[in-house]
Amino acid sequence: METMTPDVLVAVDEIIERHRETPGPSIPMLQALQETFGYVAPEFLQRIAAATGIPASDLFSIVTFYAQFRLEPLGRHHIQVCHGTACHLAGAERITEALEYATGTKCGCTSDDREFTIEKVACVGCCSLAPVVSVDEEVHGRLTSDDVSALVKELRKQGSEMTP
Amino acid sequence: MTSIDGRYEVRVGLASCSIAAGASRVFRALDEAGAAPHTTGCVGMCYAEPLIEVIGPDGQHVWYGHVEESDVQRIVTNHLIQGEVVADLQVERPDGQVRFALRNCGIVDPEDIASYIELGGYAGLQRALSMPPEAVIADIQDAGLRGRGGAGFPTHKKWDLAREAVGDQKYVVCNADEGDPGAFMDRSILESDPHSVIEGMMIAGYAIGASIGYVYVRAEYPLAIKRLRRAITQTQESEYLGRLAAESGFHFAVSIREGAGAFVCGEETALLMSIEGKRGMPRFRPPYPAEKGLFDCPTVINNVETLANVPRIMNDGPESFSAFGTERSRGTKVFSLAGKVQRGGLVEIPMGTTVNDMVFAIGGGISSGKAFKAVQTGGPSGGCIPAHLGDTPVDYESLAAIGAIMGSGGLLVMDADTCMVDVARYFLSFARDESCGKCTFCRVGTEQMLRILTRITEGRGEMRDLEILEDLGAKIQGGSLCGLGQTVPNPVLTTLRFFRDEYEAHIQGRHCPAKQCKALIEYQILDDACRGCTLCEKACPVEAISGERGETYTIDQDRCIRCGLCLSSCRFDAIALYSEPKTNSLEVAK
Incomplete structure (x- = not known):
């Protein structure tokens, strides 16, 4: 968890200030915070509430309503499995399972070693490449279960090479 | 001829799916080879990405598909230098299409306003500004344009209501919250031709008397957002548009709101709630947004494709649009053709084209070679149209009559393997x-x-x-x-x-005829095909596969969790999938 150091608070306040005059400011503010910190810490909601008068409960209801917001930080690799219709027909569920076995974590969670976060996303719009997985924002298409197991192995290998 | 002399124009489509397929690398390779490629957006032939388009001095277009970096030099040497088409890489663009909303996609440079203006961009706005707003709305009415987001509400009626509504401030909102899984029309238009949408919004703004516009676009579409941002900045800096504004006194500012990921926000009242910074929950209508919309002001909400049609209707006249389509469904419709089809991609057809024509003539038939079973239109809101109704014309009325809907334009093709x-x-x-x-x-x-x-x-x-x-x-x-x-x-x-x-x-029968439903299927290893290579044993996450190297392996059905990893790991097609009807108490064995 991000600790609320004075530096973090200054950055948070700066973002709040930047969006204060935007009509309907709460969503752009929360998006900017997530963009900067990778997630929305509960403390951020308190901070916005104190600065703008928008009740923290309203902010929490927004954060939990929209799929984009995360209340916890991501793992080192962010894996998004597309579950659009074309990907579903092409076996997205089998791809998800293969990823779960390879990473040792459930879809929607971050692995204990904080290496991988697996998420299900509605559609990344690359239907002609189905089934599709996005790893750290790079889209990989036409995958098999075997390919994703290999992909995870490769990411682990990169990780261990970087930290000798 | 020994060098590239500029006789040929070379274009590379760089939209999200092209980039995912590796088009950026191909672009770089062309650039390094001195071919001076132009960036463009989606050509629509997603199945053949990465694509290179070469236009010769005689105006002949040649498309190269599935291009790898290693193919680039051959295209440069043979085609750009020696003038010979590289036949084995050539792909044909499917015909039967009319590109109206997509008129510039794959042609214009999406990051350059000059390229758009050169193709006749903003001339529609200029013509609109020379007319009374009522006449602009009348043109849209004559064109017969209906909302392309799915419901098909006549566009001129929305504009007319908003024009009549009383309010100092009015808004134009572009609905780019393309939430249907399997639909990518709006994303492709925004990535490939963002100015057409902005120009459409400006014309709508002039027609209803609005000075502010919002594009509500999914945050999951980063490239579309980036290109829109750039396009908006260019409109602010453009001398041409500045002069138009000064002469006409019409000013219009567009800003972007990123949708935070809620499918319901494609519904107009929910979308407005979201822009206002709330949970996107729909509210009761009336009052309609045209009377009381964003921040309680009169608001017109139009879909991306609807707006992309507007500039050309204004520029070329309503009949340029109404000439296509059927009696009640005028014009063209963009579809994202995907699923089990050979040539998936972005297609634009005149309304009234049949389902069969879309699947076979344009889509090239079923990719697996198996039987065509159904198409699904309209995503989660739509319906499945069975193959025997394949001669159904694609228009609002015909689709509604069989319980499906036009929807926003996702068209998923399904084969015998689909349950x-x-x-x-x-x-x-x-x-x-x-x-x-x-x-x-x-x-x-x-x-x-x-x-x-x-x-x-x-x-x-x-x-x-x-x-x-x-x-x-x-x-x-x-x-x-x-x-x-x-x-x-x-x-x-x-x-x-x-x-x-x-x-x-x-x-x-407790079985799945398409062999998809996990609880009703069995994986089995085929005696005569298995080489005992051990790959499946290693792939199995639950140790359900056993045997001796070199011998036939077997699957313990009680342990098997039917994940399919063994099937995908097998190099000898030795693993098969079964789902037999269970008609009596005996398990039916293969």
């Missing part, structure tokens, strides 16, 4: 997750329908479940406030209508 019960369950699961929770029938009903469908796909269904599904579906349609609840039972209701036998097979 229709599983498809219904998939869409229902999406609908259950995305219901905002306001209306009881939608919130609770989708959950109940999903439980029943899950039970059926697990072989635990009963025949009376089918009637319960129909009853629940009708009640959700009738008891929901917004378009989401009113339409999400469609995938279940249409599959029940056209594919009832598949439901019955799952319930009475």
Whole structure:
């Protein structure tokens, strides 16, 4: 968890200030915070509430309503499995399972070693490449279960090479 | 000829799916080879990405598909230098299309306003500004333009209502919250030709008397957002547009709102709530947004494709659009063709083109070579059209008559390997997750329908479940406030209508004819094909596969979790999938 150091608070306040005059400011503010910190810490909601008068409960209801917001930080690799219709027909569920076995974590969670976060996303719009997985924002298409197991192995290998 | 002399224009499409397929690398390789490629957007032939288009001095277009970096030098040497087409890499662009909304996609440089203006961009705005706003609306009426987001509401009526409405401030909102899984029309237009949408918004603004516009675009579309941002900045800096504004006194500012990921926000009142910074929950209509919309001001909300049509209608006249289509569904419609089809991609057809023509003439038929089973239009709100109704014309009325809808333009092709019960369950699961929770029938009903469908796909269904599904579906349609609840039972209701036998097979025979439903299938190793290579044993996550190297392996069915990893690891096609009807107490063995 991000600790609320004075530096973090200054950055948070700066973002709040930047969006204060935007009509309907709460969503752009929360998006900017997530963009900067990778997630929305509960403390951020308190901070916005104190600065703008928008009740923290309203902010929490927004954060939990929209799929984009995360209340916890991501793992080192962010894996998004597309579950659009074309990907579903092409076996997205089998791809998800293969990823779960390879990473040792459930879809929607971050692995204990904080290496991988697996998420299900509605559609990344690359239907002609189905089934599709996005790893750290790079889209990989036409995958098999075997390919994703290999992909995870490769990411682990990169990780261990970087930290000798 | 020994060098590249500029006789040829070289274009590379750089939209999201092209980039995912590796088009950026191909672009770089062309650039390094001195071919001076131009960036453009989506050409629509997604199946053949990465694509290179070469236009010769005689105006001849040649498309190269599935291009690898290693192919680039051959194209440069043979075609650009020696003038000979590289036949083995050539792909044909499917005909039968009319590109109206997509007129510039794949041609214009999406990051350059000058390129857009050169192709006639902003001339429609200029013409609109020389007319009274009422005449602009009359042109849109004569063109017969209806909302391309799905519902097909006449565009001029929305504009007219907003024009008549009293208010100092009015807004134009572009709905780019393309939420249907399997749909990428709006993304492609925004990535490939953002100025056409902005120009459409400006014309709408002039027609209704608005000075502010918002584009509400999914945050999941980073490239579309980036290109839109750039396009907006260019409109602010453009001398040409500055002069138009000064002469006419019409000023219009566009800003972007990123949708935070809620399917229901495609519904107009929910979308407005979201821009206002609230949970995207639909509200009761009337009052319609045209009277009381964003921040309680009169607001016109149009879909991306609708707006992209507007500039050309204004520039070339209403008949340029109304010449296409059917009596009540004028013009063209963009579809994202995907699923089990050979040539998937972005296509634009005149309204009234048949389903069969889209699948076979344009799509090139079924990719697996298996039987064509159905198409699904309109995503979670739409329906499945069976192959035997393939001669149905694609227009608002004909699709509604068979229980499907036009929808925003997702068109998924399904073959014999697709289980229709599983498809219904998939869409229902999406609908259950995305219901905002306001209306009881939608919130609770989708959950109940999903439980029943899950039970059926697990072989635990009963025949009376089918009637319960129909009853629940009708009640959700009738008891929901917004378009989401009113339409999400469609995938279940249409599959029940056209594919009832598949439901019955799952319930009475406890088997899945398409061999998709996990609880009803078995993986087996084939004696004569297995080489005993051990790959499947290693791939199996639950140690259900055993045997001796070099001998035939076997799968312990009680341990097997049917993940399919063995099938995907096998190099000898030695693993097969079975789902046999269980007609008596004996397990039917292969």
